[in-house]
Amino acid sequence: MSDMIVKKDVSLPALPDTVLPAITQLTAALGIPREVLASQEEIEYAWRDLPRELREIPESLRDELIARMCVAVSTGLFDGAMNYSWNAAVLQLRQKIRNFGLAVVAQILQSDFEEKHLLELQDSKLLELCLKLNIIDEDGFFFLDQCREVRNNFSAAHPTMGTVNDREFTTFLNRCVRYALADSSSPKGVDISSFISAVKGPRFNDNQCQIWVQRLTETHDAQRQMLVNMVHGIYCDPATAEPARLNAIDICRYLMSAFTASIKSDLINNHSDYVAKGLEDKHTASLQFFEKLGLLGLLNESEQHVVYSRAIERLWNVHNGMNNFYNEPPFAERLLEVTQQGAVPETIQDSFVQTVICARIGNGYGVSNAAVPYYDEMIKSFSPREIATLIKAAADKNSSVGRRVANNGNCRRNLKLCLQLIDSDSVPNSVKSDYVRLMR
Structure with a gap:
């Protein structure tokens, strides 16, 4: 059966008849103009558009922050609603990094990376790390970084430079949902040192090979690309034992259908480097690698x-x-x-x-x-x-x-x-x- 997620419409209650008049009464009681808060029309339009965005958020992620955001929208406090939605997005991005594996992140960063390091990351650094891990793509990074700037300057988190209207808030929420909250799944990182040790170890049995193939399939494109390049390097190293070479070919043969243009480009570049540097042993082994995988067509005539x-x-x-x-x-x-x-x-x-x-x-x-x-x-x-x-x-x-x-x-x-x-x-x-x- 398919794992497709069925999205359910979210039906919000109508705004109580008392809410909007109460805002007018409140501003009058304080002696401030009604115009300093969102207008009745802005509140009504934001409330009308809210279910469309909420539908994209998995039920498991509709928590108290989302509930507070909805309450803030109902009273026209868009600056507060932005802060709640941004915090929900940040928490989800942190969870995706945990799912990827803090130990694997440490290997990729080549430095210590534990829970405390994750919690201490500034939002800008968090987005950069998510991009590096391919948890978000370049589009996601661009739009979420814009959201971060808007949140810092126009939300209730800090003294604001101005106000936002209903359309600006809806756009902000849409980006938080689309690039952070809409997908509750996340790639799992591969423990690089364990993977390399396994490839260089004794000959794989079928179960062992399938487990590693599954792990590489479940990780993101960038890490899979890096590990395929490592496997190619292991195969071409004259000091590599034959069982390790066979392990390398087995892994790549199963993953070939997932070879992206970037993976193929990297393999060709590595092969060309062997030629340019006069590494004849590695060049010969690399030719065998391409031949065994049926990728000779990638090489020049x-x-x-x-x-x-x-x-x-x-x-x-x-x-x-x-x-x-x-x-x-x-x-x-x-x-x-x-x-x-x-x-x-x-x-x-x-x-x-x-x-x-x-x-x-x-x-x-x-x-x-x-x-x-x-x-x-x-x-x-x-x-x-x-x-x-x-x-x-x-x-x-x-x-x-x-x-x-x-x-x-x-x-x-x-x-x-x-x-x-x-x-x-x-x-x-x-x-x-x-x-x-x-x-x-």
């Missing part, structure tokens, strides 16, 4: 070329080595996984096509049957340019493919099977005649 080149070279060496029929499948599968992450860079397409086709048509002794499904899958995905490369290579007796086709009947029959995997409409016109000849 020259970086992708390196990954494809290595996978192609390893398959070619195994294909030409001893016991190739038994050794080829994992290397063929690896190359297929790489090609499924995006288009093969043009700089390596010729080598890619020749290697796959040579392995697929085999040699005088046959083919690696267990690897055939991987080869066929790659051939089905050939681009028109790769199809043209295949046909040209098969027609050229000086190429590796051409020599096998010209000298071995099994290779010719296997080539026809390869060509049958290709839609004839995808064959470029420049090689159409060779295609028809090879298909005979």
